[in-house]
Structure formats: structure tokens, C-alpha cells
Amino acid sequence: xxxxxxIDNLYKAFQVGxxxxxxxxxxxxxxxxxxxxxxxxxxxxxxGKTTTLKCVLxxxxxxxxxxxxxxxxxxxxxxxxxxxxxxxxxxxxxYLTASEFLDFxxxxxxxxxxxxxxxxxxxxxxxxxxxxxxxxxxxxxxGMLQRIGxxxxxxNDPDLLFLDEPLGGLDPLGRKEIRDIIVRLxxxxxxxxxxxxxxxxxxxxxxxxxxVVSGRIISQGALQDLISEKILFxxxxxxxxxxxxxxxxxxxxxxxxxKIFLRxxxxxxxxxxxxxxxxxxGKIHSIVPRTETLEDIFVEIVKQG
Amino acid sequence: xKIWTMALNTFKEAIRDRILYLLFFFAAVALIFxxxxxxxxxxxxxxxxxxxxxxxxxxxxxxMAILIGTGLVYKEIDxxxxxxxxxxxxxxxxxxxxxxxxxxxxxxxxxxxMSLIFLVIIFLHTSKxxxxxxxxILFIFIELVLITxxxxxxxxxxxxxxxxxxxxxxxxxGHFSWGLATLIQKAKPGxxxxxxxxxxxxxPDLENFNFKTEAVYGLVVQPKSYFYSALYGIVYTVFILVLxxxxxxxxxxx
Numbered sequence: 001x002x003x004x005x006x007i008d009n010l011y012k013a014f015q016v017g018x019x020x021x022x023x024x025x026x027x028x029x030x031x032x033x034x035x036x037x038x039x040x041x042x043x044x045x046x047x048g049k050t051t052t053l054k055c056v057l058x059x060x061x062x063x064x065x066x067x068x069x070x071x072x073x074x075x076x077x078x079x080x081x082x083x084x085x086x087x088x089x090x091x092x093x094x095y096l097t098a099s100e101f102l103d104f105x106x107x108x109x110x111x112x113x114x115x116x117x118x119x120x121x122x123x124x125x126x127x128x129x130x131x132x133x134x135x136x137x138x139x140x141x142x143g144m145l146q147r148i149g150x151x152x153x154x155x156n157d158p159d160l161l162f163l164d165e166p167l168g169g170l171d172p173l174g175r176k177e178i179r180d181i182i183v184r185l186x187x188x189x190x191x192x193x194x195x196x197x198x199x200x201x202x203x204x205x206x207x208x209x210x211x212v213v214s215g216r217i218i219s220q221g222a223l224q225d226l227i228s229e230k231i232l233f234x235x236x237x238x239x240x241x242x243x244x245x246x247x248x249x250x251x252x253x254x255x256x257x258x259k260i261f262l263r264x265x266x267x268x269x270x271x272x273x274x275x276x277x278x279x280x281x282g283k284i285h286s287i288v289p290r291t292e293t294l295e296d297i298f299v300e301i302v303k304q305g
Numbered sequence: 306x307k308i309w310t311m312a313l314n315t316f317k318e319a320i321r322d323r324i325l326y327l328l329f330f331f332a333a334v335a336l337i338f339x340x341x342x343x344x345x346x347x348x349x350x351x352x353x354x355x356x357x358x359x360x361x362x363x364x365x366x367x368x369m370a371i372l373i374g375t376g377l378v379y380k381e382i383d384x385x386x387x388x389x390x391x392x393x394x395x396x397x398x399x400x401x402x403x404x405x406x407x408x409x410x411x412x413x414x415x416x417x418x419m420s421l422i423f424l425v426i427i428f429l430h431t432s433k434x435x436x437x438x439x440x441x442i443l444f445i446f447i448e449l450v451l452i453t454x455x456x457x458x459x460x461x462x463x464x465x466x467x468x469x470x471x472x473x474x475x476x477x478x479g480h481f482s483w484g485l486a487t488l489i490q491k492a493k494p495g496x497x498x499x500x501x502x503x504x505x506x507x508x509p510d511l512e513n514f515n516f517k518t519e520a521v522y523g524l525v526v527q528p529k530s531y532f533y534s535a536l537y538g539i540v541y542t543v544f545i546l547v548l549x550x551x552x553x554x555x556x557x558x559x
Binding site: 083100 | 306307310314317318321384385386387388389390391392393394395396555557558559
């Protein structure tokens with residue numbers, strides 16, 4: 001697969017404080033994003049995620065390092081023609097209506113009049129804002145701003161899309177809709193670069209991730225390589241047995257009425273537990289094996305970092 | 306094309322700004338007031354109307370240029386609207402030039418509207434329109450274009466309040482620096498004269514655009530004076546814009 005974004009050894013520091021002192025934000029960031037993948041860029045607050053993104057988009061200038069977009073230097077217009085960007089907490093021209101706003105960005109990409117009209121109509125439809133097309137953005141809710149932000153990022157039908165916390169400020173239904181749009185973009189062979197704190201969403205849709213802590217990439221790779229398939233423990237809900245009978249098999253967490261919720265750590269104990277329940281004529285309500293999640297890895301890495 | 310897109314967006318922003326209409330309202334009041342003032346004056350009433358009218362166009366035009374111009378770039382950075390814009394295929398200088406052209410377009414329309422009111426009042430008194438009045442207004446507009454460039458320059462690196470103070474200082478210095486030209490004529494040759502000449506060359510001389518007295522009193526102006534004044538305005542505006550672009554080119558939008 002072709003590389004669409006290549007970042008090599010990126011450094012950036014800012015002067016902070018009344019008596020200026022240097023604060024390093026990025027300390028040698030290197031990674032690449034391949035064509036057609038959804039790439040998750042994770043990290044705790046202040047790790048340098050948005051700073052990396054701002055360097056890539058030419059909003060700030062790195063002190064050292066190289067960035068290439070589609071093989072072009074990142075500040076060249078050739079690369080920018082093919083990318084879209086939705087910032088975190090998007091702020092837009094609030095005096096424009098939704099359709100004027102999209103029209104303005106469409107003009108920057110020199111879209112022809114008819115093409116522009118069709119594109120604006122289809123994007124408003126895609127993000128569910130058809131009815132708000134003549135409403136000024138100052139009257140938009142946070143969720144609506146997020147949606148119109150996504151629409152402007154897609155105005156040029158970009159091959160590479162940068163989304164900074166795209167699911168922030170959305171209700172569960174809105175989150176699902178945006179997630180579906182991202183997955184649809186992947187099906188259209190678009191590349192998506194996703195910065196997010198919502199790890200469940202990243203886990204659900206990303207192919208590869210990089211985890212950044214204190215300006216350094218601590219871990220990166222395909223999601224299935226990072227997350228092991230090994231079962232960490234099994235959560236069992238049962239009834240018909242006494243609390244004390246279960247202590248040797250696992251960790252009873254709570255009991256409500258007859259039901260007991262138990263965490264079984266070793267797989268061999270599951271067999272023993274099933275036999276015991278059968279012998280005592282008890283009842284199993286549910287058995288849920290818990291494998292390692294991205295959140296487990298993230299927490300572990302951030303703690304180590 | 307991209308500059309024009311930016312300019313039209315800036316124009317939309319400016320004409321949806323209430324402060325513009327507030328200033329236009331006061332300008333219209335001042336222009337109409339000039340007629341009342343003339344009634345209370347002994348002497349040539351038309352001259353009073355011309356004098357107060359041209360001064361009003363100049364003053365309110367300057368306030369529009371400074372109060373809107375100083376917020377234009379700063380607001381984009383402060384409200385972070387610039388984030389999505391810079392990520393699009395547009396050069397930073399195109400963005401800045403678009404902002405400038407957009408405000409100049411707004412000022413052109415506002416100056417034209419104020420001039421229309423002014424010329425209607427003059428026409429009602431004299432039943433004629435004098436070309437020299439139009440020329441005086443043209444040079445007021447050239448001065449406004451320069452003030453706009455200055456306001457945008459300051460807007461690139463400071464808050465609207467500070468930028469307004471800097472721009473008003475530029476305006477005031479510009480209208481009093483002609484005193485240095487007189488001083489140069491009177492100073493003896495030597496280092497002091499050279500220093501004054503250096504300061505005078507650096508400071509703006511906005512009196513170059515002031516043809517109000519000549520227009521009101523019907524004094525003769527050599528065509529080359531108009532030519533050099535226009536050239537001075539263009540060169541100074543280009544210099545200020547290039548300076549703004551150089552500052553803006555290296556700016557980090559944190």
C-alpha cells in the first residue's frame with residue numbers, strides 16, 4: 001500500500017511563562033499512514049496529538065523534522081488539494097448560513113457552479129443538516145457544528161481526512177452516524193487519520209494506531225497485533241449457589257437476590273464452576289469472556305510512559 | 306481567484322457587522338448636520354458644508370477602516386476559524402490579501418454612499434457637482450486604503466484594542482509629520498538635518514492625501530501633485546502589506 005502521510009523525526013517546542021522557557025511538545029515523532037486505512041492517533045491530554053496535526057496542516061512550523069503528504073512537502077498546495085480537516089471543537093464563520101459556509105470552502109477548491117451545488121446538497125444530506133441549510137451557524141448547537149465541520153472537510157472529496165475528536169459533543173445516535181460515515185469513507189478507499197479520546201470508537205473502526213505520550217510515540221502498529229486474543233478473565237452470572245461455595249473458583253463481586261456475579265480468573269476454573277452449578281442444580285445466566293481491550297493497553301502504556 | 310473568494314467572504318463579514326452601520330449612521334448625521342451648521346454661520350455657507358462634509362467622510366471612513374480592520378485577522382486567529390482555512394489549498398499571503406481587498410471593497414461602498422449623501426446636499430445648494438470635490442474624496446479613499454493596510458498589519462500580532470491604538474497613532478503621526486518637512490527646510494546641513502530627514506522618510510505623511518482645503522476654496526493644484534500623492538499612497542500601502550505578509554508567513558497558530 002502506498003504511503004500517503006510520512007512524518008520523520010518531528011520536534012516542536014514552545015516558549016512558555018513570563019520569563020520565557022522552552023517547553024518541548026514533540027520529541028522526535030515518526031510514523032507513516034498508508035492509503036485506505038483508518039489510522040488512530042491516541043494519547044492523553046497534552047501528549048502532542050493536536051500539535052502533530054497542526055504541524056502536518058501547516059498551522060505551526062516544526063523546529064525539526066520532515067512531513068510529506070502524498071509525496072509532496074506538507075506546505076505545498078498539491079498535497080493540500082487532496083486533504084480534508086475537521087478541527088477539535090470546530091469554530092467557523094458564524095455569520096454565514098450552512099450553505100454559504102460550504103459554498104465558501106467549495107470556491108477555494110475551484111469547484112464549478114453545478115458541481116458545487118450538487119456537492120453542497122449531498123453533503124448537507126449526508127450529515128443530516130438539509131433543514132438547516134439557510135440557518136446562520138451562530139444558531140447551531142455543538143453537535144450541528146460538528147456535523148457541518150465534517151461536511152466542510154469532505155467538500156473536495158479528499159483522499160486523506162484528518163479528524164480531531166470528531167465524536168466529541170455528539171449524542172450516541174450522532175456518534176453512530178459519524179462512525180458510519182467514517183467506515184463508509186474507508187469503503188471508498190479514503191484514508192482517515194483519527195485523533196480521539198473515545199477508545200471504544202477507535203477500537204471499533206481503526207486498522208492501525210499510534211500511541212503518543214509526552215511528545216513521543218510509545219507504541220504503534222495494527223490493532224490486532226497490539227491487542228492480544230488471550231482471555232483475561234470471565235464474568236459469570238449465576239444463581240442457586242451460596243456465595244461461600246464460589247470463593248475457591250473466582251472472585252464473587254456482588255449478589256442481588258439469588259443472582260451472584262463472579263469474576264473467574266483462570267480458564268480451568270470455568271469447567272469446575274459449570275460442573276458445580278450442574279451438581280447443585282443451579283443456573284447460569286450469562287458467561288462473558290473478557291479479552292484485552294485498547295483501553296487496557298492504553299492505560300498500561302500511559303502509566304509506563 | 307482565491308484572493309477574491311476570501312475578499313467576498315470578508316466583505317460579507319464586514320457588512321454583517323453592526324459597527325459598520327452604526328458608524329454609517331453617525332456619518333450620515335454629521336453630513337446632514339453640516340447643513341444646519343452652515344445656517345448658523347456667517348459667510349459662505351457652501352464652504353462650511355463642503356468642509357464639514359469632507360472631514361466627516363474622512364473621519365468616519367478612518368474609524369471604519371481601523372475598527373473593522375484591526376479585528377479582521379485577530380478574530381480569525383482568536384476564534385480559530387483560521388485552522389480550517391489554512392488547511393485548504395490557499396497561501397497565507399492570499400488569505401491576508403483577500404482580507405485586505407474585502408475590507409477595501411467595503412470601504413469603497415461606504416465611502417461611495419457617504420459621498421452620495423454629501424454630493425446631494427451640495428447639489429441642492431449649488432445645483433452642480435464639482436470635479437475637484439470628487440478628486441478630494443478619491444484621495445480620502447486612497448488614505449483609507451493605506452490605513453486599512455496598517456490596521457491589518459497590527460491585527461497580525463496584537464489585540465484589536467492595541468491595534469486600534471497603534472493605528473490611530475499612525476493616523477495622528479501621519480497628519481502631523483509634515484511639521485518635520487518644514488523643520489528640514491529650516492535646519493542647517495549636518496547630522497541633525499540628516500536625522501530629521503531619516504525620520505521623515507520613515508514616518509508616514511498623510512497630509513499628502515489632503516486636498517480638502519484646495520477643493521473647498523477652489524485653489525489650483527498641479528496635476529503632478531495628484532500623481533505623486535497617488536504614487537506615495539500605492540508604494541506605502543504595498544510596503545505595509547509586504548511587511549504584514551512577512552510577519553504572517555512565519556506565525557504559529559497555536
